[in-house]
Amino acid sequence: MASSHDADTEGITRRKALSALGGAGALALAGCTQSSGDGGGDGLSGSINIAGSSTVFPLMSAIAEDFAADHDQVSIDISPTGSGGGFSNYFCVGDTDFNNASRPIQPAEEERCAENGVEYVELIAATDALTIVVNPEADWIDHLTVEELATIWEEDAVETWDEVRDEFPNEEINRFGAADTSGTYDYFIEAILEERGHTSDYQATEQDNSIAQGVSGSEYAIGYFGFAYYYQNPDQLKALGIDAGDGPVEPSLETASSGEYTPLSRPLFTYPSIESLGKEHVAEFARYFVEQTTNEDLVAGDVGYVPATEETQEEQMEILEDAIERAQE
Amino acid sequence: MATDNANAGGFGEVSRLRGVVFEYLSLGASVAGLVALGVLLVYVTIDAFDLANASPEWLLTYFLTLVVPFLAFCLYSANDPTVTRRALGALGGGLVAVAALFTAIEAFVAQIPRLSWQLAYLFVVATPVTAYLAYVGSRGRVGAVGFGLMGRLVGGAALGLAVGTLFLVFDPLVWFLAYTLGVVPAVALYAYGARRSAPRAVAAAIPVGLVGVVVAVVLRGVVTTYPSDLIIYAWTLAVPIAIAGWRVVADRGSRAAAVAAGGVPLAVAVAGGFLAGGFGVPGPTALIVLVTVGVPTAVYVHRAIDEGDGVVGLALPVLLVGGALVGALVVEAWGVPAPDPWLDAGYVTESPSSTAIEAGLYPAIVGSVIIIALVAVLSFVLGVGTSVFLEEYMPESGVLGSLTRLLQVNIANLAAIPSVVYGLLGLGLFANLLGFGLGTAVTASLTLSLLILPITIISAQEAIRSVPDDLRRGSDAMGATRWQTTKNVVLPEAFPGILTGTILALGRAIGETAPLLMIGAATTVFSAPDSLFSRFSAMPMQIYAWANFPQAEFRYGVVAAGVITLLIILIGMNGTAILLRNRAERGN
Numbered sequence: 001m002a003s004s005h006d007a008d009t010e011g012i013t014r015r016k017a018l019s020a021l022g023g024a025g026a027l028a029l030a031g032c033t034q035s036s037g038d039g040g041g042d043g044l045s046g047s048i049n050i051a052g053s054s055t056v057f058p059l060m061s062a063i064a065e066d067f068a069a070d071h072d073q074v075s076i077d078i079s080p081t082g083s084g085g086g087f088s089n090y091f092c093v094g095d096t097d098f099n100n101a102s103r104p105i106q107p108a109e110e111e112r113c114a115e116n117g118v119e120y121v122e123l124i125a126a127t128d129a130l131t132i133v134v135n136p137e138a139d140w141i142d143h144l145t146v147e148e149l150a151t152i153w154e155e156d157a158v159e160t161w162d163e164v165r166d167e168f169p170n171e172e173i174n175r176f177g178a179a180d181t182s183g184t185y186d187y188f189i190e191a192i193l194e195e196r197g198h199t200s201d202y203q204a205t206e207q208d209n210s211i212a213q214g215v216s217g218s219e220y221a222i223g224y225f226g227f228a229y230y231y232q233n234p235d236q237l238k239a240l241g242i243d244a245g246d247g248p249v250e251p252s253l254e255t256a257s258s259g260e261y262t263p264l265s266r267p268l269f270t271y272p273s274i275e276s277l278g279k280e281h282v283a284e285f286a287r288y289f290v291e292q293t294t295n296e297d298l299v300a301g302d303v304g305y306v307p308a309t310e311e312t313q314e315e316q317m318e319i320l321e322d323a324i325e326r327a328q329e
Numbered sequence: 330m331a332t333d334n335a336n337a338g339g340f341g342e343v344s345r346l347r348g349v350v351f352e353y354l355s356l357g358a359s360v361a362g363l364v365a366l367g368v369l370l371v372y373v374t375i376d377a378f379d380l381a382n383a384s385p386e387w388l389l390t391y392f393l394t395l396v397v398p399f400l401a402f403c404l405y406s407a408n409d410p411t412v413t414r415r416a417l418g419a420l421g422g423g424l425v426a427v428a429a430l431f432t433a434i435e436a437f438v439a440q441i442p443r444l445s446w447q448l449a450y451l452f453v454v455a456t457p458v459t460a461y462l463a464y465v466g467s468r469g470r471v472g473a474v475g476f477g478l479m480g481r482l483v484g485g486a487a488l489g490l491a492v493g494t495l496f497l498v499f500d501p502l503v504w505f506l507a508y509t510l511g512v513v514p515a516v517a518l519y520a521y522g523a524r525r526s527a528p529r530a531v532a533a534a535i536p537v538g539l540v541g542v543v544v545a546v547v548l549r550g551v552v553t554t555y556p557s558d559l560i561i562y563a564w565t566l567a568v569p570i571a572i573a574g575w576r577v578v579a580d581r582g583s584r585a586a587a588v589a590a591g592g593v594p595l596a597v598a599v600a601g602g603f604l605a606g607g608f609g610v611p612g613p614t615a616l617i618v619l620v621t622v623g624v625p626t627a628v629y630v631h632r633a634i635d636e637g638d639g640v641v642g643l644a645l646p647v648l649l650v651g652g653a654l655v656g657a658l659v660v661e662a663w664g665v666p667a668p669d670p671w672l673d674a675g676y677v678t679e680s681p682s683s684t685a686i687e688a689g690l691y692p693a694i695v696g697s698v699i700i701i702a703l704v705a706v707l708s709f710v711l712g713v714g715t716s717v718f719l720e721e722y723m724p725e726s727g728v729l730g731s732l733t734r735l736l737q738v739n740i741a742n743l744a745a746i747p748s749v750v751y752g753l754l755g756l757g758l759f760a761n762l763l764g765f766g767l768g769t770a771v772t773a774s775l776t777l778s779l780l781i782l783p784i785t786i787i788s789a790q791e792a793i794r795s796v797p798d799d800l801r802r803g804s805d806a807m808g809a810t811r812w813q814t815t816k817n818v819v820l821p822e823a824f825p826g827i828l829t830g831t832i833l834a835l836g837r838a839i840g841e842t843a844p845l846l847m848i849g850a851a852t853t854v855f856s857a858p859d860s861l862f863s864r865f866s867a868m869p870m871q872i873y874a875w876a877n878f879p880q881a882e883f884r885y886g887v888v889a890a891g892v893i894t895l896l897i898i899l900i901g902m903n904g905t906a907i908l909l910r911n912r913a914e915r916g917n
Contacts, residue, residue: 034557047863049768049851058879061853062683068855069680077768077851077864080874090849095767207877209884232879302683304879 044281045073052086052100053183054206055226056125056268058303060100063292067285074281082206083183084109087271094118097276098286101269102128102183102226103190119274121323123290123316126299127306129227129256130187130264133212133237137219140168143241143248146192146263152222153177153188155197161220169220175202176214176223182206188224191263212237227251231304257306268305272320278327286324290316370896371452372443376889379668380451381443386665388447392455394656398648400459402475403466406642412465416458423454474633474642480908481625482646487901489618492566494698496613498770498860501561503549508565510548511541559602562613567620571595574624578631586631594623672890680855681871685882688875690891695857696770696865697898701839703774703861704781708838709831711778712785713820715740716827719786720793721815744783751780752847760848768849768864776844781834788830792823825910832906836899842869868895 050060057080064076081090083101091099092113104122105113113120132149134141144152148164151157152173161168178184180198189198203214208229215223216236230239230251241248244262255261270289276282290313292298299307308316375381400420404413431446441449466472496504515538522530555561575591602616633640660667671685679689723733755776759765765772796819804814820827851866852874858865872891875883 034555049864054877058683061681065680065682065855072856075854075856075859075863077854077866079768079849079852080877090767095849208879209877229879233881 044071044284046279046281048074048076048098048282048285049090049096050076050078050098050100051081051090051096052098052270053083053102053268054080054208055102055128055184055228056100056270058228059126059268059299059305060098060270062298062302063289064285066292067288071281074285076285080206082179082181084186085181088112091120091271091273092116092118094273094275097273097282099271100125101271102266103187104269105271106186120271121274121277121319123270123272123286123320124308124312125268125270125289125293126308127256128266128268129251129253129261129306130184130191130224130266131227131230131251132222132224132240132242132264133215133230134222134240135215135219136235136238138238141240143243145243149242150192150196153199154193155199157199157201171220174214174218174221175199176211176221177202177204178225179204179206184224184226187266191266227256228304253300253306265306272323274323274327277324283324283328286320287317290320373889373892375443375448376885377672377893378670379886380448382666383448383668384666385445385447387660387667388451390659390665391656394659395649395652396455396459398652400462402645402648403462403472406466406469406472406475406639407462408469409465412462416462419458420454423458424450427453470639471642474639475645478626478629478633478643479645479649481629482622484905485622485625486618489621490614491698491702492621493614493617494695495702497695497857498699500549501558502555503545505555505561505565506545506548506552507542510545511538514538514541558613559616562616563599563602566617567595567598570620570624574628577628581632581635583631583635590627590631591624594620594627597623670890671886672893676890677894681853685880685887688883688887690868690871690894692854692857693866693868693871694894694898696854697839697867699770699858699861699865700774700777700867701835701902703770704777704838705831705835707774707778708781708785708834711782712789712831713827715782715786716789716793717815717820720790721811721819740783740786744787747843748780748841749843749847751776752844754779755844755848766862766864768851769862770858770865771861772848773845773850773865773867776848777838777841780841780844781838784834784837785831788834789823789827792826792830793819795826796822821913825913828906828910828913832903835902839899839902840869840895842873845870868898
């Protein structure tokens with residue numbers, strides 16, 4: 001552009017340049033035009049904020065990805081914050097539209113949501129088999145009873161493996177588990193430990209990968225996490241069968257869906273806020289989500305959870321439609 | 330080295346041992362860190378480009394068609410028999426040494442995971458030799474011309490893409506109005522005033538520009554019909570850049586060449602912009618990139634031909650592109666098994682996905698670029714402002730002097746505060762109190778600006794302090810006011826130092842994750858942010874999320890590709906800073 005550089009000999013060219021500029025501008029204005037504010041696409045637009053369980057994260061992001069591909073005006077963002085972290089920090093203060101959870105919402109969280117006037121509806125996303133893993137080198141163990149599992153993880157837990165079962169080696173137990181913001185932690189307490197509390201003598205993390213790394217690093221380590229990680233890396237770790245009284249059952253998509261794998265098969269949830277369902281693009285996404293929960297390829301194949309049955313899906317869809325109706329009144 | 334102590338007591342002997350031990354210890358310390366970093370980068374590169382699956386034939390093909398011609402170019406430019414001998418010796422000797430050593434280790438010690446001796450040779454010998462020869466070659470005239478041209482091609486493309494990215498969040502329509510009503514009249518007034526020596530016209534330029542911008546903002550709400558994006562970009566960006574190119578060449582005295590240097594790239598860019606749609610590339614982006622590449626290239630080519638020295642160097646891009654094409658042809662023709670890199674065109678243009686093959690980093694790249702652009706502006710303005718005030722205006726003695734020292738101590742302490750704390754500040758202040766929203770681009774850039782502010786202030790202060798006082802006194806003696814001295818003497822002199830400090834700080838900001846986690850930035854988004862107030866993801870956030878995916882392909886390939894992308898952008902930023910600094914230093 002014209003600068004402070006000053007040379008009189010260039011006067012003519014500069015004038016020419018300015019007129020050329022003007023000419024180009026006029027031509028440009030006369031040329032193709034657009035009108036501002038045209039939406040385009042199928043009319044759905046807006047943003048959807050999702051936080052919550054890192055267990056549900058892979059499922060939710062797989063579904064969101066497909067939805068985003070079909071609706072390019074809808075921007076979706078997802079953060080794995082843990083079920084509890086998502087409820088208390090984001091969802092119940094009205095910052096997110098959905099919160100994923102790997103256990104039902106808890107009374108304290110219900111209160112917090114109510115205080116801020118956030119209403120929600122509970123949708124079942126899929127079924128998970130909470131998996132207990134040990135090091136693949138550990139050939140001295142292939143299953144645990146529910147009671148044995150509890151002695152390992154209860155608040156006043158045993159120190160060495162031979163205290164769990166006599167034939168186990170006299171070696172210290174190395175524990176890797178979910179952090180207390182995680183729904184997996186809450187569910188594990190509810191299903192196995194109940195009043196006995198969760199030990200604090202363990203490596204707590206929100207990341208399955210860290211648990212897997214820890215367990216594969218020591219022959220006497222034990223850990224638990226959602227089924228998806230084990231499903232994708234079956235050779236890296238060894239999953240233990242769980243004996244709830246009818247003999248040991250190993251975790252798999254079949255045993256989880258048939259209900260044999262008790263008490264560790266659990267439903268996964270997502271909680272849309274009613275207020276957000278009032279927006280058409282959020283409601284549409286929620287419908288799409290419920291439709292996809294029976295998609296075998298996606299839920300089981302890509303992610304590693306048990307898809308919902310047609311029956312559950314119909315129930316969920318009814319609940320959702322009621323909520324949407326209520327929101328859009 | 331150890332000292333030889335020959336004092337009055339005669340020629341007593343002093344042990345050299347301590348000195349030698351110290352020397353080797355410091356050597357060890359420097360090598361340990363660098364080797365560790367080197368190993369990390371080698372493995373990340375192997376993962377990102379899937380080199381572990383590269384067949385030896387594939388490596389050999391590209392070595393012969395791409396690397397060898399490049400080395401020959403550098404050697405030709407260096408034109409030094411010693412260098413040539415040394416390079417050939419290193420390449421040949423290195424080949425034997427690496428192959429022998431590698432085989433020996435594999436045979437007797439342990440398997441080296443995911444590395445073959447060919448790859449080891451590539452990283453341990455070929456890469457350093459290439460870097461060395463590129464350095465030596467760039468000192469010859471031919472090499473300097475070649476690298477200069479490559480720099481303009483690559484840098485121009487990067488600049489064009491960055492500008493295109495910024496227009497994703499900044500409304501091009503406002504920019505169009507502001508440019509037409511504010512910038513153009515102001516520049517025209519200024520040019521007229523400067524030419525006719527009319528100081529009033531020059532003085533009016535800035536107010537006219539400001540009024541124009543305000544009118545533009547108001548009009549944006551009223552006017553509903555605009556030229557298409559392509560025309561807006563051509564008129565507001567391509568035309569001025571072409572005029573700038575035209576002027577630079579015209580200053581060198583050749584009118585026909587000047588018109589060609591400005592006009593040809595402009596024409597190519599406009600044509601490219603119209604045609605790009607057919608290839609699935611957005612037209613406006615193609616237009617900007619073609620102009621930012623074309624004009625500097627044309628200007629540079631003209632200069633090289635004009636000076637007539639080392640014109641052969643202009644063939645370097647042809648050599649490289651030709652080499653890559655021939656390599657691809659050979660690979661295709663003979664069916665050489667080729668690796669399938671994770672870091673490819675799809676990776677940087679696609680959205681994240683739950684399948685590793687389709688996963689892309691595009692929204693996170695855009696998020697990072699936008700944030701870093703805002704952080705650069707904010708921290709530069711705030712940092713330079715603060716440091717100029719502290720260094721030039723605050724007195725050094727008296728009550729105010731002790732206040733200065735207090736401020737100084739606090740700034741130094743702020744630099745040591747953990748980034749999570751800044752995240753909390755951002756969450757409380759920007760996201761909640763000021764209502765910029767949780768996890769929005771504005772909140773993130775304000776938080777990160779605060780985070781690096783102490784570093785920018787301290788480095789800018791150092792730069793300003795290193796301006797010799799003689800210069801200030803000289804300026805004072807000429808009757809200059811303090812403002813004139815600061816503007817004309819201190820800042821230009823300190824500019825290279827300020828720039829270096831700012832860019833280093835920006836490098837820290839682009840890799841930060843903890844503050845972003847605190848302000849609730851999303852880890853995964855599926856579309857690029859379209860305004861400053863939309864939620865975004867940044868590269869480190871997305872990389873962190875992928876690192877915890879169950880599938881092994883994510884944890885190795887996709888994450889590695891993300892790391893390499895982040896590094897490339899970082900190196901690009903630092904490279905720009907070094908270039909600007911060198912230029913400013915030469916200017917002084």
